[in-house]
Amino acid sequence: DQQVKQNSPSLSVQEGRISILNCDYTNSMFDYFLWYKKYPAEGPTFLISISSIKDKNEDGRFTVFLNKSAKHLSLHIVPSQPGDSAVYFCAARNSGTYKYIFGTGTRLKVLA
């Protein structure tokens, strides 16, 4: 049973526009969420996180939104750049545990 779902395996966006990556979760005990970016032949790199006490966290071009009632989070990248082309994973955990559950990833392609 997939507790963290990224239903879009891929996304293409024009350079300069907004990229929106989505993630849904089923476990209401999750209270800490992260986004990772992964380039080919490299490990996932931490991008941004959000705690369940917030509904938004921003870091430069990257903003994560959390909708607890819908059990949904999204990552917004504005403006998108070709260097943002990568696979993006969301991950979630209950802060009482150590184990992160990862989504299956969304491949973002930013077109120049």
Next chain:
Amino acid sequence: DAGVIQSPRHEVTEMGQEVTLRCKPISGHNSLFWYRQTMMRGLELLIYFNNNVPIDDSGMPEDRFSAKMPNASFSTLKIQPSEPRDSAVYFCASSLGQVNQPQHFGDGTRLSIL
């Protein structure tokens, strides 16, 4: 600062051989994780160490897999004997304990068992 270092980056070996993957976590991190990534199952947690002690190995697929952490700066994941279905990318990650800290990943070992 050096990140998580894994070796080798690539390993190709024949079925039945022993395979040892190595990981050096980030200095000062006291939690270490081994993951396996496959197309079918995505990123799966195999085992978690805290302060060099294995806390949860429920993700280890079977007895052919074993992991050790003899000290705070080194861990190994061993497969003996290896099988073709073990082919995957294996990642090691470390983090600062159990507070809300992200895990930092190495670049992985791509393992191919022929």
